[in-house]
Amino acid sequence: MSYSKGQVVLMLSSDNRHSNSDILSILYRKKTKILLRRHVVLQWLFLRGKKLYYSLQRSTSDPDLFFSSSPTFKQVSKNLLHLHQMALVTTAEVCDANPQLIVSGELRALQPIFKIYGRRQVFSGPVVTLKVFEDNVLVREFLEEKGNGRVLVVDGGGSLRCAILGGNPVVQAQNNGWAGIVVNGCVRDVDEINGCDIGVRALASHPMKANKKGIGEKHVPITIAGTRICDGEWLYADTDGILISKMELCV
Numbered sequence: 001m002s003y004s005k006g007q008v009v010l011m012l013s014s015d016n017r018h019s020n021s022d023i024l025s026i027l028y029r030k031k032t033k034i035l036l037r038r039h040v041v042l043q044w045l046f047l048r049g050k051k052l053y054y055s056l057q058r059s060t061s062d063p064d065l066f067f068s069s070s071p072t073f074k075q076v077s078k079n080l081l082h083l084h085q086m087a088l089v090t091t092a093e094v095c096d097a098n099p100q101l102i103v104s105g106e107l108r109a110l111q112p113i114f115k116i117y118g119r120r121q122v123f124s125g126p127v128v129t130l131k132v133f134e135d136n137v138l139v140r141e142f143l144e145e146k147g148n149g150r151v152l153v154v155d156g157g158g159s160l161r162c163a164i165l166g167g168n169p170v171v172q173a174q175n176n177g178w179a180g181i182v183v184n185g186c187v188r189d190v191d192e193i194n195g196c197d198i199g200v201r202a203l204a205s206h207p208m209k210a211n212k213k214g215i216g217e218k219h220v221p222i223t224i225a226g227t228r229i230c231d232g233e234w235l236y237a238d239t240d241g242i243l244i245s246k247m248e249l250c251v
Contacts, residue, residue, distance in 0.1 A: 090238055090240055091109075091236055091237070091238050091240045091241055091242070091243050092240045094107070094236065094243060094249060095107070095109065095243070098249075101245070106245060106246045106247070107243060107244070107245050107246075107249075108227045108228075108243070108244045108245075109227070109241055109242065109243055109244075110224065110225035110226070110227050110241065110242040110243075110244065111225040111226045111227070112241055113203060113225050114182065114201035114202060114203065114225070114242065115201070115202060115203070115204065115205075116200075116201060116239065117187060117190060117193045117194055117200035117201070117202060118170070118180075118193055118194060118196055118197075118198045118199050118200035119194065119195065119196060119197050119198070120179075120180065120197055120198050120199040121199065121238060121239050122199070122237065122238045122239075123151065123179045123180040123198075123199035123237050124151070124179065124180075124234065124235060124236040124237065125149045125150045125151040125179035125180065125234070125235060126149075126150050126151070126232060126233070126234055126235075126248075127150070127151055127153050127229060127230070127231060127232065127233045127234065127235050127244070128142065128150050128151070128152050128153065128219070128231060129153050129154075129155070129218075129219055129220060129221065129222050129229060129230065129231045130142060130152065130153070130154045130155070130216060130217070130218055130219075130222075131154075131155045131216055131217040131220055131222050132154065132155070132156055132157075132164060132215065132216035132217075133156065133157040133159060133215075133216075134156070134157070134159050134161060134162050134164065134185075134210050134211055135164065135210055135211045135212065135213050135214070135215050135216060136163075136164040136165065136166075136169070136209075136210040136211075136212070137212050137213065137214035137215075137216075138214060138215075138216040138218065139152075139154055139164055139165060139169060140169050140172075142218075143169045143170075143172050143173040143176065143178060143181075144172060144176070145176065146176050146177055147173060147176045147177040147178030147179065148177055149177060149178075149179045150178060150179060151178070151179050151180040151181070151182065151199075151235045151237075152173070152178060152180075152181045152182070153181075153182045153222065153224070153229055153235065154181070154182065154183045154184065154185065155184045155222035155223070155224050156183055156184050156185025156186075157184070157185065158184050158185065158203065158224075159185050159186070160185075160186060160203065160204060160206065161206070161208070162186065162206055162208040162209060162210045162211075163185075163186040163187050163188035163205065163206045163207070163208065163209060163210060164183060164185045164186065164187075164210045165181065165183050165185070165186075165187045165188075165200070165202065166187065166188050166189045166192075166193075166209070167188070167189030167191075167192030167193055167196075168189075168192075170187075170189075170192070170193045170196050170198060170200060171192070171196055173196075173198055174196045174197055174198045178198060179198070179199065180198060180199030180200065180201070180235070180237060181198065181199070181200050181201070182200075182201045182202075182224075182235065182237070182242065183200070183201065183202040183203070184203065184222075184224040184225070185202065185203060186202060186203060186204050186205060186206035187200065187202040187204075187205055187206075188205055188206055188207055188208075188209070190205045199237055201237065201242065219231040225242075227244055229244050233245060233246055233247075234246075234247065234248050234249065236249065
């Protein structure tokens with residue numbers, strides 16, 4: 001890869017020599033294109049006046065950037081800190097570091113029954129629960145709201161007879177700032193979903209659409225993949241699996 005004149009490249013080393021404050025001060029001082037990289041985490045940041053346009057790619061095989069926005073510098077500072085932390089800690093490492101939370105049930109792992117969709121393989125956020133069966137009206141209604149970094153977890157009863165999530169709602173969820181969607185059921189429009197900057201987990205894909213009666217329950221405790229999940233808990237997902245925590249973890 002070649003770099004243009006004036007570009008600053010930072011390699012975040014395994015010994016954490018570059019702190020988040022160091023990175024942010026360099027961003028502010030240089031006012032130029034910055035590349036931050038640690039292992040498979042790649043972030044491009046563009047400073048334009050008082051706003052920072054940034055992208056994140058977490059893939060070793062696909063160099064394309066897939067997340068872009070125009071938040072304020074303060075917002076990017078907070079997001080950058082979170083992304084850097086996520087780069088350092090995997091779900092496996094979280095489990096290894098918190099055996100007491102696993103024993104107490106405060107940290108649970110979902111059974112490995114979900115397939116990975118969407119371009120964001122790593123995501124986390126507070127959980128919003130929904131219970132439906134072969135009906136996607138409430139799913140669409142939720143994703144039309146502002147996500148604010150939340151994760152929608154849908155208990156679709158494990159049905160493999162139709163898809164309760166399709167491409168259009170996922171695009172809308174991406175645009176509304178949802179971090180991810182976990183579906184105990186099927187999705188369709190897989191190519192469209194895989195082009196979206198959002199994390200999606202589902203049992204399988206199915207070409208048939210769901211009913212539209214609007215039947216279901218919002219914000220109720222659900223049990224999927226052998227795990228009880230309550231509204232407001234935290235979900236952490238990566239390529240190793242999905243964790244549910246009663247509280248936000250300090251990773």
